[in-house]
Amino acid sequence: MSDLERMIIRSPRKTEKGFLVDMHIHSHFSSDSFLRFEEILLEAAFTINGIVITDHDIIGSFHLDKNTIEKEHEIVVFAPAVEISSTEGHILAYGIASVPSRELEPEEVLRIIHDEKGLAVAAHPFSELGVGDLVYDLPFDAIEINGARPASDNQKAKEAATLLELPMVGGSDAHIHGEIASCVTQFRKKIQTMDELIAEVKKGRCQPLMLR
Template sequence: MNQTIVKKATFRGKRKGFLVDMHIHTNYSFDSAFILEETLIELDGVVDAIIITDHDTMGNFSKEILLGLESKYHLKNFSESVEISTAQGHILAYGIAAVPSNNLRPNEVIEIIHSENGLAVAAHPFTLLGLGDLIYDLELDAIEINGLRSKHANDLAKEAAESMGLPCIGGSDSHNRFHVGTCVTEFPKKVGSIKEIIDFVRKGKCKPVFLQY
């Protein structure tokens, strides 16, 4: 890797909760060339954990690789998650074993996610490739506040979540070093697995937080 990597200022310590960037792309996404290790260098000391959510692909990192990276960079890497391109917009799925088939309808995708006890979240709903007003007709578990999108789009997402009685999570949707960790989810205490994350979100014990460096 012949490029200079500058680590962001240490952010941890200023917050009591457990910070997780729940929307991270790696070079396994068609639109990102940013490798996982570069993301971890940026976020070491900034958040406590990340969740890899590549576009329509998962399982690209073995348990051994993730454990090795965890001990090197002091933050947990949760997998078993993916950003699914449905026929009508993007859905983040947490805690599932495999990517559903391409181009299914959003309600079909959500059914599959729930059949595995996973979490179905509307990714950047009021933006290009988001579900838009369709979210009101779907059995979603949460709505995403997205670090890559405008304040207006995020305000609409927040309002929708409030009116639907759903929790919000935060994710950076990072595809490069400039976006990692911009928006993350704060949990009240340490989470050790994707299942625990799902439980906290289902109980509404989470909130999106914007980080500034």
């Protein structure tokens, strides 16, 4: 039995209510991740209902076989999405077709995302790679609670979201096995497309959920 198989056996099954999506996972398309796409599917499908691959400054080609993947693994793959490196910190972009230059200011990144009717989320805003207090000044659609960051960072993110009256989403920020689905977004109903995901987040019909 492989290490991955042992880990999956120890993982909880889909017992939480609602539709659970890990909105922040890195595949091997990110230089700092060791996760192959098939491995992500195998691990995630046992625990949650959907995944979003948000690699660093690149949109991988795995989503081209989306329908086949979903039938084989009984999990919804929401695409496209990407984690953009702005000059002031990371920004999660959902529903955009291409990746802007990494040299752009965060204001310009948000403009591009919104021009494409995408969803702009402040990724781990109070970590060393986040936008920090700029979250209070920029038109983000939501703020992330991150499974890879300390509780103190997430508490600041919750306080910012509450003050700004913005929705919160959850993502694991997984780069290795065992991190997937540590934190997810809990939607009130089943969703099937990226457009539906964006709409539900913007309407605030979701919440972050720590699974471990």
